[in-house]
Amino acid sequence: MSKLLVPAPVSRRRFLAGSATALAAAGALSPSKLWAQETLKVAGIYTVPVEQQWVSRIHIAAMAAQERGDIEYTYSENTANTDYPRVMREYAEQGYDLIVGEIFGVEQEAREVAADYPDVAFLMGSSFKEDPAVPNLAVFDNYIQDASYLSGIIAGAMSETGNIGMVGGFPIPEVNRLMHAFMAGAREMNPDITFQVSFIGSWFDPPKAKETAFAMIENGADMLYAERFGVSDAAKERGLLAIGNVIDTQSDYPETVVASALWHFEPTLDAAIAAVKAGEFTAADYGVYSFMAEGGSSLAPLGTFEGKVPEEAMALVAEKEAAIKAGEFTVEINDEEPTSM
Structure with missing residues (x-):
């Protein structure tokens, strides 16, 4: 290489x-x-x-x-x-x-x-x-937009209201590109899906991330994108679903975290x-x-959600993952700050 x-x-x-x-x-x-x-x-x-x-x-x-x-x-x-x-x-x-x-x-x-x-x-x-x-x-940089895109497909299929809350640390390229990729994946399953986007201004403030997530839930979100620690806790407490980022927290939130984009x-x-x-x-x-394609990112095992994600979504995940690894499909890298939409 x-x-x-x-x-x-x-x-x-x-x-x-x-x-x-x-x-x-x-x-x-x-x-x-x-x-x-x-x-x-x-x-x-x-x-x-x-x-x-x-x-x-x-x-x-x-x-x-x-x-x-x-x-x-x-x-x-x-x-x-x-x-x-x-x-x-x-x-x-x-x-x-x-x-x-x-x-x-x-x-x-x-x-x-x-x-x-x-x-x-x-x-x-x-x-x-x-x-x-x-x-x-x-x-x-953690260019794991490929895995983020795949996790978005799953999120789009699992959200019933079509309203997803996304909590990030800072709106810098490292975070922005993953959010955009996730949003693109979710739109593959639901073109009309909406997103609430917020940044807490910290890399490590679980209480603030949790409170921000609670506000999104009050505003109709039934699925959360947990770019920061604390978001999955909010989802767990309210009985909703979440998508993880960078690490696999499925074992910590077996009834909450459906999928995660992993960085290696x-x-x-x-x-x-x-x-x-x-x-x-x-x-x-x-x-x-x-x-x-370099082995630097992957989609985490679904764990307790194995078999619970719609077959249509999992078929698309498998198709896109194979295309990504073969160089036949490229997930867009968008470093611009995402906004609620």
Whole structure:
């Protein structure tokens, strides 16, 4: 999959104008200290607890790589954005080979840190593209729109009122594209379906997400899209159904969560580890490793809802999934903020 490590076009926003000239000539990460290493030192930096949906997928992948003996892994959680650059520097100074995390709230500062440590590889969740001027920083994102689309088909078939409530964290591309894909899938089963869309302004505030979901239920929603923790709790309390996101919570909500779009970070991390070990790590967009065809996303097993989803919907899910994996059908990637409709 070396084709995925070729730098993409210039990013949507340019950072580090003053450093661009010096760093552009640096090329790929120097392999001198890495070729001799069997096991890489990897550090994770997270702004939320590792139990949080999105971050948990990175953490699980890193733990699996450590169990295989590919890496030595440590991490910092609940790191405030104001502290993020400092923690990046501390790990870089301690000799870590690869630092992984999420820089959505600290884009410019994080890229400045990466520029100061050209022999350290940085793999960061980002709303923006890679910048060839910072060749040791690659970006990724949870492009699980394929699985979100399939979960929407199921939601559209299971909603009796045709009114779905959708609660997200922030209206950023990472969230927006999944919501749009979900909505497109739901419309496959019911073109007249309506959506209530709201964002709580937090990545981890289950009580607020729950209250927002309650308001949507009062406004007629009989199905909820649980992009955040807390939404499925509201659905459970009111005896309604929900669709999960990123992780599989069916066992926690066996009578509530019908389906979930899962993110598998293993392909992304494994590609980065291989690139660092080969001395080939460079500015690139690793987001494609989250696509279903790359094994980066899937639809969770239906569990207790097996056999309860209309056959027409499941037949369409199977048809679309096969077409996605074969490259015959592409789910649209729409990063614009979704609105109620």
